[in-house]
Amino acid sequence: MIVHIDCNSFFVSCERAFRPDLRHKPVVVLSNNDGCVCSMSTEAKLLGIKRGDPYFKFKELARTQNITCFSGNHKLYNDMSSRVMDTLRSIATNVEVYSVDDAFIKADTSMPLVEYGNFIKKKIWQDTCIPVSVGIAETKTLSKIASHFAKRYKAYNGVAVIDTTEKAKKAMSLLPIENIWGIGRKLTIRLRQLGIKTALQFAEMPQTMIHQILNITGERTWRELNGERCIPYEREATGRQSITASRSFAKDIYDIEYLREAISVFAAIVSRRLRRQHGKCTELYVFLETNRFHNDTPYMCKT
Known part of the structure:
Protein backbone atom coordinates (compact mmCIF):
# COMPACT_ATOMS: atom_id res chain seq x y z
CA MET A 1 0.00 0.00 0.00
CA ASN A 73 9.50 33.03 5.70
CA HIS A 74 10.64 30.31 3.33
CA LYS A 75 13.84 29.59 5.17
CA LEU A 76 11.68 28.56 8.13
CA TYR A 77 9.31 26.54 5.93
CA ASN A 78 12.17 24.67 4.24
CA ASP A 79 13.68 23.87 7.63
CA MET A 80 10.35 22.61 8.98
CA SER A 81 9.84 20.57 5.81
CA SER A 82 13.23 18.92 6.38
CA ARG A 83 12.18 18.04 9.92
CA VAL A 84 8.94 16.46 8.73
CA MET A 85 10.75 14.43 6.07
CA ASP A 86 13.43 13.33 8.56
CA THR A 87 10.67 12.06 10.83
CA LEU A 88 9.25 10.08 7.91
CA ARG A 89 12.69 8.59 7.26
CA SER A 90 12.80 7.42 10.86
CA ILE A 91 9.53 5.56 10.16
CA ALA A 92 10.08 4.20 6.64
CA THR A 93 13.04 3.41 4.39
CA ASN A 94 11.31 4.38 1.14
CA VAL A 95 10.44 8.08 1.34
CA GLU A 96 9.56 10.01 -1.81
CA VAL A 97 9.49 13.75 -1.11
CA TYR A 98 6.97 15.08 -3.60
CA SER A 99 6.99 18.73 -2.52
CA VAL A 100 7.81 20.93 0.44
CA ASP A 101 4.65 19.81 2.25
CA ASP A 102 3.84 16.30 1.08
CA ALA A 103 5.47 12.93 0.53
CA PHE A 104 4.82 9.28 -0.22
CA ILE A 105 6.04 6.25 1.70
CA LYS A 106 5.36 2.54 1.35
CA ALA A 107 3.31 0.97 4.11
CA ASP A 108 5.74 -1.79 5.05
CA THR A 109 4.05 -2.65 8.32
CA SER A 110 2.07 -5.37 10.03
CA MET A 111 -0.01 -2.78 11.88
CA PRO A 112 -3.65 -2.21 10.86
CA LEU A 113 -3.59 0.56 8.27
CA VAL A 114 -5.65 3.10 10.21
CA GLU A 115 -3.48 2.49 13.26
CA TYR A 116 -0.37 2.93 11.12
CA GLY A 117 -1.70 6.20 9.73
CA ASN A 118 -2.43 7.48 13.23
CA PHE A 119 1.06 6.49 14.30
CA ILE A 120 2.57 8.56 11.46
CA LYS A 121 0.35 11.53 12.24
CA LYS A 122 1.13 11.47 15.96
CA LYS A 123 4.88 10.96 15.40
CA ILE A 124 5.13 13.98 13.08
CA TRP A 125 3.14 16.11 15.51
CA GLN A 126 5.33 14.99 18.41
CA ASP A 127 8.54 15.78 16.53
CA THR A 128 7.55 18.96 14.68
CA CYS A 129 4.14 20.26 15.87
CA ILE A 130 3.00 20.11 12.23
CA PRO A 131 -0.47 18.59 11.70
CA VAL A 132 -0.76 16.23 8.74
CA SER A 133 -3.40 14.26 6.89
CA VAL A 134 -2.65 10.69 5.89
CA GLY A 135 -4.15 8.79 2.97
CA ILE A 136 -3.48 5.11 2.33
CA ALA A 137 -4.40 3.22 -0.82
CA GLU A 138 -3.11 0.84 -3.47
CA THR A 139 -1.85 3.56 -5.85
CA LYS A 140 -0.41 7.06 -5.55
CA THR A 141 -3.46 8.68 -7.13
CA LEU A 142 -5.89 6.89 -4.83
CA SER A 143 -3.73 7.70 -1.79
CA LYS A 144 -3.88 11.37 -2.81
CA ILE A 145 -7.66 11.10 -2.89
CA ALA A 146 -7.63 9.43 0.52
CA SER A 147 -5.57 12.22 2.09
CA HIS A 148 -7.87 14.77 0.42
CA PHE A 149 -10.82 13.33 2.33
CA ALA A 150 -8.76 12.83 5.50
CA LYS A 151 -8.05 16.56 5.50
CA ARG A 152 -11.56 17.75 4.77
CA TYR A 153 -13.77 15.48 6.87
CA LYS A 154 -13.36 15.47 10.65
CA ALA A 155 -14.84 11.99 10.99
CA TYR A 156 -11.63 10.52 9.55
CA ASN A 157 -9.56 12.14 12.31
CA GLY A 158 -6.82 12.87 9.80
CA VAL A 159 -6.42 9.31 8.43
CA ALA A 160 -8.36 7.79 5.51
CA VAL A 161 -7.80 4.33 4.04
CA ILE A 162 -9.05 3.17 0.65
CA ASP A 163 -8.48 -0.58 0.73
CA THR A 164 -11.51 -1.97 -1.09
CA THR A 165 -13.15 -1.40 -4.45
CA GLU A 166 -16.29 -0.21 -2.69
CA LYS A 167 -14.40 2.46 -0.74
CA ALA A 168 -12.59 3.59 -3.89
CA LYS A 169 -15.85 3.97 -5.81
CA LYS A 170 -17.49 5.86 -2.95
CA ALA A 171 -14.56 8.29 -2.65
CA MET A 172 -14.35 8.83 -6.41
CA SER A 173 -18.08 9.44 -6.67
CA LEU A 174 -17.69 12.39 -4.27
CA LEU A 175 -14.58 13.87 -5.91
CA PRO A 176 -15.03 16.48 -8.68
CA ILE A 177 -13.02 15.75 -11.79
CA GLU A 178 -10.87 18.88 -11.36
CA ASN A 179 -9.62 17.65 -7.99
CA ILE A 180 -7.96 14.53 -9.40
CA TRP A 181 -4.19 14.63 -9.15
CA GLY A 182 -2.86 14.99 -12.70
CA ILE A 183 -6.05 16.37 -14.29
CA GLY A 184 -5.42 19.94 -15.40
CA ARG A 185 -7.79 22.78 -16.26
CA LYS A 186 -7.88 22.12 -19.99
CA LEU A 187 -8.59 18.42 -19.61
CA THR A 188 -11.23 19.19 -16.97
CA ILE A 189 -13.09 21.37 -19.47
CA ARG A 190 -12.89 18.68 -22.13
CA LEU A 191 -14.11 15.95 -19.80
CA ARG A 192 -17.00 18.08 -18.53
CA GLN A 193 -18.04 18.68 -22.12
CA LEU A 194 -18.34 14.89 -22.37
CA GLY A 195 -20.51 14.81 -19.25
CA ILE A 196 -17.72 13.55 -16.99
CA LYS A 197 -18.05 15.40 -13.67
CA THR A 198 -16.62 13.05 -11.03
CA ALA A 199 -13.56 10.87 -10.59
CA LEU A 200 -15.76 7.79 -10.66
CA GLN A 201 -17.27 8.73 -14.02
CA PHE A 202 -13.74 9.25 -15.31
CA ALA A 203 -12.55 5.89 -13.93
CA GLU A 204 -15.51 4.12 -15.55
CA MET A 205 -14.83 5.54 -19.02
CA PRO A 206 -14.12 2.77 -21.57
CA GLN A 207 -10.45 2.27 -22.39
CA THR A 208 -11.06 2.89 -26.10
CA MET A 209 -12.28 6.41 -25.28
CA ILE A 210 -9.33 6.98 -22.94
CA HIS A 211 -6.95 6.20 -25.79
CA GLN A 212 -8.76 8.66 -28.03
CA ILE A 213 -8.81 11.73 -25.78
CA LEU A 214 -5.89 11.37 -23.34
CA ASN A 215 -2.12 11.38 -23.53
CA ILE A 216 -0.02 8.80 -21.67
CA THR A 217 -0.09 10.85 -18.44
CA GLY A 218 -3.88 10.99 -18.45
CA GLU A 219 -4.11 7.28 -19.17
CA ARG A 220 -1.83 6.55 -16.22
CA THR A 221 -4.15 8.54 -13.99
CA TRP A 222 -7.12 6.56 -15.29
CA ARG A 223 -5.33 3.27 -14.64
CA GLU A 224 -4.31 4.38 -11.15
CA LEU A 225 -7.92 5.20 -10.30
CA ASN A 226 -8.74 1.65 -11.31
CA GLY A 227 -6.18 0.24 -8.88
CA GLU A 228 -3.24 -0.31 -11.25
CA ARG A 229 0.10 1.16 -10.16
CA CYS A 230 1.41 3.15 -13.11
CA ILE A 231 3.14 6.19 -11.61
CA PRO A 232 6.65 5.06 -10.63
CA TYR A 233 7.82 5.31 -7.06
CA GLU A 234 10.89 7.57 -7.00
CA ARG A 235 13.58 6.84 -4.47
CA GLU A 236 15.67 9.72 -3.16
CA ALA A 237 18.84 10.51 -5.04
CA THR A 238 21.85 8.36 -4.08
CA GLY A 239 24.83 9.23 -6.21
CA ARG A 240 22.90 10.38 -9.27
CA GLN A 241 24.55 12.53 -11.91
CA SER A 242 21.59 14.90 -11.98
CA ILE A 243 18.81 15.85 -9.58
CA THR A 244 15.54 17.42 -10.63
CA ALA A 245 12.66 18.93 -8.70
CA SER A 246 9.81 19.90 -11.04
CA ARG A 247 6.09 20.22 -10.49
CA SER A 248 3.01 21.24 -12.43
CA PHE A 249 1.00 24.02 -10.82
CA ALA A 250 -2.66 23.39 -10.14
CA LYS A 251 -3.56 26.61 -11.96
CA ASP A 252 -1.96 29.23 -14.21
CA ILE A 253 0.48 31.49 -12.34
CA TYR A 254 0.58 35.24 -13.03
CA ASP A 255 2.17 36.47 -9.77
CA ILE A 256 5.96 36.76 -10.20
CA GLU A 257 6.54 36.73 -6.45
CA TYR A 258 4.60 33.49 -6.06
CA LEU A 259 6.69 32.01 -8.89
CA ARG A 260 9.96 33.12 -7.27
CA GLU A 261 8.92 31.55 -3.99
CA ALA A 262 8.05 28.29 -5.74
CA ILE A 263 11.45 28.22 -7.45
CA SER A 264 13.19 28.83 -4.12
CA VAL A 265 11.32 25.89 -2.60
CA PHE A 266 12.31 23.59 -5.48
CA ALA A 267 15.91 24.78 -5.22
CA ALA A 268 15.87 23.92 -1.52
CA ILE A 269 14.53 20.43 -2.28
CA VAL A 270 17.31 19.82 -4.83
CA SER A 271 19.95 21.19 -2.43
CA ARG A 272 18.73 18.93 0.36
CA ARG A 273 18.94 15.87 -1.89
CA LEU A 274 22.41 16.88 -3.04
CA ARG A 275 23.65 17.26 0.54
CA ARG A 276 22.12 13.95 1.51
CA GLN A 277 24.15 12.13 -1.14
CA HIS A 278 27.27 14.20 -0.23
CA GLY A 279 27.45 15.50 -3.77
CA LYS A 280 28.72 18.63 -5.47
CA CYS A 281 27.00 20.82 -8.05
CA THR A 282 28.74 22.30 -11.10
CA GLU A 283 25.67 23.52 -13.02
CA LEU A 284 22.20 24.68 -12.04
CA TYR A 285 19.30 25.04 -14.47
CA VAL A 286 15.88 26.61 -13.95
CA PHE A 287 13.28 25.84 -16.58
CA LEU A 288 9.75 27.14 -16.99
CA GLU A 289 7.08 26.19 -19.48
CA THR A 290 3.56 27.31 -20.20
CA ASN A 291 0.57 24.99 -20.31
CA ARG A 292 0.95 23.01 -23.52
CA PHE A 293 -2.74 22.14 -23.48
CA HIS A 294 -3.91 25.76 -23.87
CA ASN A 295 -5.16 26.26 -27.40
CA ASP A 296 -5.59 30.03 -27.10
CA THR A 297 -1.96 30.85 -26.21
CA PRO A 298 1.35 29.68 -27.73
CA TYR A 299 3.43 27.09 -25.88
CA MET A 300 6.74 28.40 -24.53
CA CYS A 301 9.59 26.75 -22.64
CA LYS A 302 12.54 28.73 -21.27
CA THR A 303 15.73 27.56 -19.51
Missing part, protein backbone atom coordinates in the same frame (compact mmCIF):
# COMPACT_ATOMS: atom_id res chain seq x y z
CA ILE A 2 1.08 3.58 -0.69
CA VAL A 3 0.86 6.23 2.03
CA HIS A 4 0.47 9.91 1.17
CA ILE A 5 1.34 12.38 3.92
CA ASP A 6 0.10 15.94 3.39
CA CYS A 7 0.90 18.78 5.81
CA ASN A 8 -2.19 20.83 6.67
CA SER A 9 -1.99 24.53 5.71
CA PHE A 10 1.76 24.06 5.84
CA PHE A 11 3.05 27.65 5.95
CA VAL A 12 0.45 28.57 8.56
CA SER A 13 1.28 25.44 10.56
CA CYS A 14 4.98 26.37 10.54
CA GLU A 15 4.16 29.77 12.02
CA ARG A 16 1.82 28.22 14.58
CA ALA A 17 4.52 25.77 15.68
CA PHE A 18 6.26 28.77 17.27
CA ARG A 19 3.02 30.61 18.12
CA PRO A 20 0.74 28.01 19.73
CA ASP A 21 -1.51 30.85 20.90
CA LEU A 22 -2.66 31.18 17.27
CA ARG A 23 -4.10 27.68 17.04
CA HIS A 24 -7.81 27.74 16.16
CA LYS A 25 -7.51 31.41 15.16
CA PRO A 26 -7.56 32.93 11.66
CA VAL A 27 -4.04 33.14 10.23
CA VAL A 28 -2.75 33.87 6.71
CA VAL A 29 0.73 33.81 5.23
CA LEU A 30 1.47 36.37 2.52
CA SER A 31 3.99 36.42 -0.29
CA ASN A 32 7.36 38.02 0.41
CA ASN A 33 6.16 41.45 -0.65
CA ASP A 34 2.89 40.97 1.28
CA GLY A 35 1.08 41.08 -2.04
CA CYS A 36 -1.23 38.06 -1.85
CA VAL A 37 -2.21 35.05 0.22
CA CYS A 38 -0.01 31.96 -0.03
CA SER A 39 -1.52 29.94 2.80
CA MET A 40 -4.45 30.33 5.17
CA SER A 41 -5.86 28.52 8.16
CA THR A 42 -9.28 26.86 8.17
CA GLU A 43 -10.55 29.74 10.29
CA ALA A 44 -9.38 32.25 7.68
CA LYS A 45 -11.04 30.23 4.91
CA LEU A 46 -14.32 30.40 6.78
CA LEU A 47 -14.04 34.19 6.65
CA GLY A 48 -13.95 34.00 2.86
CA ILE A 49 -10.20 34.38 2.27
CA LYS A 50 -8.83 32.40 -0.67
CA ARG A 51 -5.33 31.57 -1.88
CA GLY A 52 -4.11 34.29 -4.23
CA ASP A 53 -6.32 37.03 -2.75
CA PRO A 54 -4.52 40.41 -2.72
CA TYR A 55 -3.84 41.61 0.80
CA PHE A 56 -5.26 45.10 0.21
CA LYS A 57 -8.68 43.60 -0.56
CA PHE A 58 -9.10 42.06 2.89
CA LYS A 59 -6.91 44.39 4.95
CA GLU A 60 -9.91 45.87 6.71
CA LEU A 61 -11.41 42.42 7.30
CA ALA A 62 -8.10 41.33 8.84
CA ARG A 63 -8.30 44.25 11.25
CA THR A 64 -11.91 43.74 12.30
CA GLN A 65 -11.70 39.92 12.55
CA ASN A 66 -8.28 39.81 14.26
CA ILE A 67 -6.67 37.85 11.43
CA THR A 68 -2.94 37.41 12.04
CA CYS A 69 -0.92 37.97 8.86
CA PHE A 70 2.68 36.79 8.36
CA SER A 71 5.13 37.65 5.61
CA GLY A 72 6.40 34.48 4.00
Whole structure:
Protein backbone atom coordinates (compact mmCIF):
# COMPACT_ATOMS: atom_id res chain seq x y z
CA MET A 1 0.00 0.00 0.00
CA ILE A 2 1.08 3.58 -0.69
CA VAL A 3 0.86 6.23 2.03
CA HIS A 4 0.47 9.91 1.17
CA ILE A 5 1.34 12.38 3.92
CA ASP A 6 0.10 15.94 3.39
CA CYS A 7 0.90 18.78 5.81
CA ASN A 8 -2.19 20.83 6.67
CA SER A 9 -1.99 24.53 5.71
CA PHE A 10 1.76 24.06 5.84
CA PHE A 11 3.05 27.65 5.95
CA VAL A 12 0.45 28.57 8.56
CA SER A 13 1.28 25.44 10.56
CA CYS A 14 4.98 26.37 10.54
CA GLU A 15 4.16 29.77 12.02
CA ARG A 16 1.82 28.22 14.58
CA ALA A 17 4.52 25.77 15.68
CA PHE A 18 6.26 28.77 17.27
CA ARG A 19 3.02 30.61 18.12
CA PRO A 20 0.74 28.01 19.73
CA ASP A 21 -1.51 30.85 20.90
CA LEU A 22 -2.66 31.18 17.27
CA ARG A 23 -4.10 27.68 17.04
CA HIS A 24 -7.81 27.74 16.16
CA LYS A 25 -7.51 31.41 15.16
CA PRO A 26 -7.56 32.93 11.66
CA VAL A 27 -4.04 33.14 10.23
CA VAL A 28 -2.75 33.87 6.71
CA VAL A 29 0.73 33.81 5.23
CA LEU A 30 1.47 36.37 2.52
CA SER A 31 3.99 36.42 -0.29
CA ASN A 32 7.36 38.02 0.41
CA ASN A 33 6.16 41.45 -0.65
CA ASP A 34 2.89 40.97 1.28
CA GLY A 35 1.08 41.08 -2.04
CA CYS A 36 -1.23 38.06 -1.85
CA VAL A 37 -2.21 35.05 0.22
CA CYS A 38 -0.01 31.96 -0.03
CA SER A 39 -1.52 29.94 2.80
CA MET A 40 -4.45 30.33 5.17
CA SER A 41 -5.86 28.52 8.16
CA THR A 42 -9.28 26.86 8.17
CA GLU A 43 -10.55 29.74 10.29
CA ALA A 44 -9.38 32.25 7.68
CA LYS A 45 -11.04 30.23 4.91
CA LEU A 46 -14.32 30.40 6.78
CA LEU A 47 -14.04 34.19 6.65
CA GLY A 48 -13.95 34.00 2.86
CA ILE A 49 -10.20 34.38 2.27
CA LYS A 50 -8.83 32.40 -0.67
CA ARG A 51 -5.33 31.57 -1.88
CA GLY A 52 -4.11 34.29 -4.23
CA ASP A 53 -6.32 37.03 -2.75
CA PRO A 54 -4.52 40.41 -2.72
CA TYR A 55 -3.84 41.61 0.80
CA PHE A 56 -5.26 45.10 0.21
CA LYS A 57 -8.68 43.60 -0.56
CA PHE A 58 -9.10 42.06 2.89
CA LYS A 59 -6.91 44.39 4.95
CA GLU A 60 -9.91 45.87 6.71
CA LEU A 61 -11.41 42.42 7.30
CA ALA A 62 -8.10 41.33 8.84
CA ARG A 63 -8.30 44.25 11.25
CA THR A 64 -11.91 43.74 12.30
CA GLN A 65 -11.70 39.92 12.55
CA ASN A 66 -8.28 39.81 14.26
CA ILE A 67 -6.67 37.85 11.43
CA THR A 68 -2.94 37.41 12.04
CA CYS A 69 -0.92 37.97 8.86
CA PHE A 70 2.68 36.79 8.36
CA SER A 71 5.13 37.65 5.61
CA GLY A 72 6.40 34.48 4.00
CA ASN A 73 9.50 33.03 5.70
CA HIS A 74 10.64 30.31 3.33
CA LYS A 75 13.84 29.59 5.17
CA LEU A 76 11.68 28.56 8.13
CA TYR A 77 9.31 26.54 5.93
CA ASN A 78 12.17 24.67 4.24
CA ASP A 79 13.68 23.87 7.63
CA MET A 80 10.35 22.61 8.98
CA SER A 81 9.84 20.57 5.81
CA SER A 82 13.23 18.92 6.38
CA ARG A 83 12.18 18.04 9.92
CA VAL A 84 8.94 16.46 8.73
CA MET A 85 10.75 14.43 6.07
CA ASP A 86 13.43 13.33 8.56
CA THR A 87 10.67 12.06 10.83
CA LEU A 88 9.25 10.08 7.91
CA ARG A 89 12.69 8.59 7.26
CA SER A 90 12.80 7.42 10.86
CA ILE A 91 9.53 5.56 10.16
CA ALA A 92 10.08 4.20 6.64
CA THR A 93 13.04 3.41 4.39
CA ASN A 94 11.31 4.38 1.14
CA VAL A 95 10.44 8.08 1.34
CA GLU A 96 9.56 10.01 -1.81
CA VAL A 97 9.49 13.75 -1.11
CA TYR A 98 6.97 15.08 -3.60
CA SER A 99 6.99 18.73 -2.52
CA VAL A 100 7.81 20.93 0.44
CA ASP A 101 4.65 19.81 2.25
CA ASP A 102 3.84 16.30 1.08
CA ALA A 103 5.47 12.93 0.53
CA PHE A 104 4.82 9.28 -0.22
CA ILE A 105 6.04 6.25 1.70
CA LYS A 106 5.36 2.54 1.35
CA ALA A 107 3.31 0.97 4.11
CA ASP A 108 5.74 -1.79 5.05
CA THR A 109 4.05 -2.65 8.32
CA SER A 110 2.07 -5.37 10.03
CA MET A 111 -0.01 -2.78 11.88
CA PRO A 112 -3.65 -2.21 10.86
CA LEU A 113 -3.59 0.56 8.27
CA VAL A 114 -5.65 3.10 10.21
CA GLU A 115 -3.48 2.49 13.26
CA TYR A 116 -0.37 2.93 11.12
CA GLY A 117 -1.70 6.20 9.73
CA ASN A 118 -2.43 7.48 13.23
CA PHE A 119 1.06 6.49 14.30
CA ILE A 120 2.57 8.56 11.46
CA LYS A 121 0.35 11.53 12.24
CA LYS A 122 1.13 11.47 15.96
CA LYS A 123 4.88 10.96 15.40
CA ILE A 124 5.13 13.98 13.08
CA TRP A 125 3.14 16.11 15.51
CA GLN A 126 5.33 14.99 18.41
CA ASP A 127 8.54 15.78 16.53
CA THR A 128 7.55 18.96 14.68
CA CYS A 129 4.14 20.26 15.87
CA ILE A 130 3.00 20.11 12.23
CA PRO A 131 -0.47 18.59 11.70
CA VAL A 132 -0.76 16.23 8.74
CA SER A 133 -3.40 14.26 6.89
CA VAL A 134 -2.65 10.69 5.89
CA GLY A 135 -4.15 8.79 2.97
CA ILE A 136 -3.48 5.11 2.33
CA ALA A 137 -4.40 3.22 -0.82
CA GLU A 138 -3.11 0.84 -3.47
CA THR A 139 -1.85 3.56 -5.85
CA LYS A 140 -0.41 7.06 -5.55
CA THR A 141 -3.46 8.68 -7.13
CA LEU A 142 -5.89 6.89 -4.83
CA SER A 143 -3.73 7.70 -1.79
CA LYS A 144 -3.88 11.37 -2.81
CA ILE A 145 -7.66 11.10 -2.89
CA ALA A 146 -7.63 9.43 0.52
CA SER A 147 -5.57 12.22 2.09
CA HIS A 148 -7.87 14.77 0.42
CA PHE A 149 -10.82 13.33 2.33
CA ALA A 150 -8.76 12.83 5.50
CA LYS A 151 -8.05 16.56 5.50
CA ARG A 152 -11.56 17.75 4.77
CA TYR A 153 -13.77 15.48 6.87
CA LYS A 154 -13.36 15.47 10.65
CA ALA A 155 -14.84 11.99 10.99
CA TYR A 156 -11.63 10.52 9.55
CA ASN A 157 -9.56 12.14 12.31
CA GLY A 158 -6.82 12.87 9.80
CA VAL A 159 -6.42 9.31 8.43
CA ALA A 160 -8.36 7.79 5.51
CA VAL A 161 -7.80 4.33 4.04
CA ILE A 162 -9.05 3.17 0.65
CA ASP A 163 -8.48 -0.58 0.73
CA THR A 164 -11.51 -1.97 -1.09
CA THR A 165 -13.15 -1.40 -4.45
CA GLU A 166 -16.29 -0.21 -2.69
CA LYS A 167 -14.40 2.46 -0.74
CA ALA A 168 -12.59 3.59 -3.89
CA LYS A 169 -15.85 3.97 -5.81
CA LYS A 170 -17.49 5.86 -2.95
CA ALA A 171 -14.56 8.29 -2.65
CA MET A 172 -14.35 8.83 -6.41
CA SER A 173 -18.08 9.44 -6.67
CA LEU A 174 -17.69 12.39 -4.27
CA LEU A 175 -14.58 13.87 -5.91
CA PRO A 176 -15.03 16.48 -8.68
CA ILE A 177 -13.02 15.75 -11.79
CA GLU A 178 -10.87 18.88 -11.36
CA ASN A 179 -9.62 17.65 -7.99
CA ILE A 180 -7.96 14.53 -9.40
CA TRP A 181 -4.19 14.63 -9.15
CA GLY A 182 -2.86 14.99 -12.70
CA ILE A 183 -6.05 16.37 -14.29
CA GLY A 184 -5.42 19.94 -15.40
CA ARG A 185 -7.79 22.78 -16.26
CA LYS A 186 -7.88 22.12 -19.99
CA LEU A 187 -8.59 18.42 -19.61
CA THR A 188 -11.23 19.19 -16.97
CA ILE A 189 -13.09 21.37 -19.47
CA ARG A 190 -12.89 18.68 -22.13
CA LEU A 191 -14.11 15.95 -19.80
CA ARG A 192 -17.00 18.08 -18.53
CA GLN A 193 -18.04 18.68 -22.12
CA LEU A 194 -18.34 14.89 -22.37
CA GLY A 195 -20.51 14.81 -19.25
CA ILE A 196 -17.72 13.55 -16.99
CA LYS A 197 -18.05 15.40 -13.67
CA THR A 198 -16.62 13.05 -11.03
CA ALA A 199 -13.56 10.87 -10.59
CA LEU A 200 -15.76 7.79 -10.66
CA GLN A 201 -17.27 8.73 -14.02
CA PHE A 202 -13.74 9.25 -15.31
CA ALA A 203 -12.55 5.89 -13.93
CA GLU A 204 -15.51 4.12 -15.55
CA MET A 205 -14.83 5.54 -19.02
CA PRO A 206 -14.12 2.77 -21.57
CA GLN A 207 -10.45 2.27 -22.39
CA THR A 208 -11.06 2.89 -26.10
CA MET A 209 -12.28 6.41 -25.28
CA ILE A 210 -9.33 6.98 -22.94
CA HIS A 211 -6.95 6.20 -25.79
CA GLN A 212 -8.76 8.66 -28.03
CA ILE A 213 -8.81 11.73 -25.78
CA LEU A 214 -5.89 11.37 -23.34
CA ASN A 215 -2.12 11.38 -23.53
CA ILE A 216 -0.02 8.80 -21.67
CA THR A 217 -0.09 10.85 -18.44
CA GLY A 218 -3.88 10.99 -18.45
CA GLU A 219 -4.11 7.28 -19.17
CA ARG A 220 -1.83 6.55 -16.22
CA THR A 221 -4.15 8.54 -13.99
CA TRP A 222 -7.12 6.56 -15.29
CA ARG A 223 -5.33 3.27 -14.64
CA GLU A 224 -4.31 4.38 -11.15
CA LEU A 225 -7.92 5.20 -10.30
CA ASN A 226 -8.74 1.65 -11.31
CA GLY A 227 -6.18 0.24 -8.88
CA GLU A 228 -3.24 -0.31 -11.25
CA ARG A 229 0.10 1.16 -10.16
CA CYS A 230 1.41 3.15 -13.11
CA ILE A 231 3.14 6.19 -11.61
CA PRO A 232 6.65 5.06 -10.63
CA TYR A 233 7.82 5.31 -7.06
CA GLU A 234 10.89 7.57 -7.00
CA ARG A 235 13.58 6.84 -4.47
CA GLU A 236 15.67 9.72 -3.16
CA ALA A 237 18.84 10.51 -5.04
CA THR A 238 21.85 8.36 -4.08
CA GLY A 239 24.83 9.23 -6.21
CA ARG A 240 22.90 10.38 -9.27
CA GLN A 241 24.55 12.53 -11.91
CA SER A 242 21.59 14.90 -11.98
CA ILE A 243 18.81 15.85 -9.58
CA THR A 244 15.54 17.42 -10.63
CA ALA A 245 12.66 18.93 -8.70
CA SER A 246 9.81 19.90 -11.04
CA ARG A 247 6.09 20.22 -10.49
CA SER A 248 3.01 21.24 -12.43
CA PHE A 249 1.00 24.02 -10.82
CA ALA A 250 -2.66 23.39 -10.14
CA LYS A 251 -3.56 26.61 -11.96
CA ASP A 252 -1.96 29.23 -14.21
CA ILE A 253 0.48 31.49 -12.34
CA TYR A 254 0.58 35.24 -13.03
CA ASP A 255 2.17 36.47 -9.77
CA ILE A 256 5.96 36.76 -10.20
CA GLU A 257 6.54 36.73 -6.45
CA TYR A 258 4.60 33.49 -6.06
CA LEU A 259 6.69 32.01 -8.89
CA ARG A 260 9.96 33.12 -7.27
CA GLU A 261 8.92 31.55 -3.99
CA ALA A 262 8.05 28.29 -5.74
CA ILE A 263 11.45 28.22 -7.45
CA SER A 264 13.19 28.83 -4.12
CA VAL A 265 11.32 25.89 -2.60
CA PHE A 266 12.31 23.59 -5.48
CA ALA A 267 15.91 24.78 -5.22
CA ALA A 268 15.87 23.92 -1.52
CA ILE A 269 14.53 20.43 -2.28
CA VAL A 270 17.31 19.82 -4.83
CA SER A 271 19.95 21.19 -2.43
CA ARG A 272 18.73 18.93 0.36
CA ARG A 273 18.94 15.87 -1.89
CA LEU A 274 22.41 16.88 -3.04
CA ARG A 275 23.65 17.26 0.54
CA ARG A 276 22.12 13.95 1.51
CA GLN A 277 24.15 12.13 -1.14
CA HIS A 278 27.27 14.20 -0.23
CA GLY A 279 27.45 15.50 -3.77
CA LYS A 280 28.72 18.63 -5.47
CA CYS A 281 27.00 20.82 -8.05
CA THR A 282 28.74 22.30 -11.10
CA GLU A 283 25.67 23.52 -13.02
CA LEU A 284 22.20 24.68 -12.04
CA TYR A 285 19.30 25.04 -14.47
CA VAL A 286 15.88 26.61 -13.95
CA PHE A 287 13.28 25.84 -16.58
CA LEU A 288 9.75 27.14 -16.99
CA GLU A 289 7.08 26.19 -19.48
CA THR A 290 3.56 27.31 -20.20
CA ASN A 291 0.57 24.99 -20.31
CA ARG A 292 0.95 23.01 -23.52
CA PHE A 293 -2.74 22.14 -23.48
CA HIS A 294 -3.91 25.76 -23.87
CA ASN A 295 -5.16 26.26 -27.40
CA ASP A 296 -5.59 30.03 -27.10
CA THR A 297 -1.96 30.85 -26.21
CA PRO A 298 1.35 29.68 -27.73
CA TYR A 299 3.43 27.09 -25.88
CA MET A 300 6.74 28.40 -24.53
CA CYS A 301 9.59 26.75 -22.64
CA LYS A 302 12.54 28.73 -21.27
CA THR A 303 15.73 27.56 -19.51
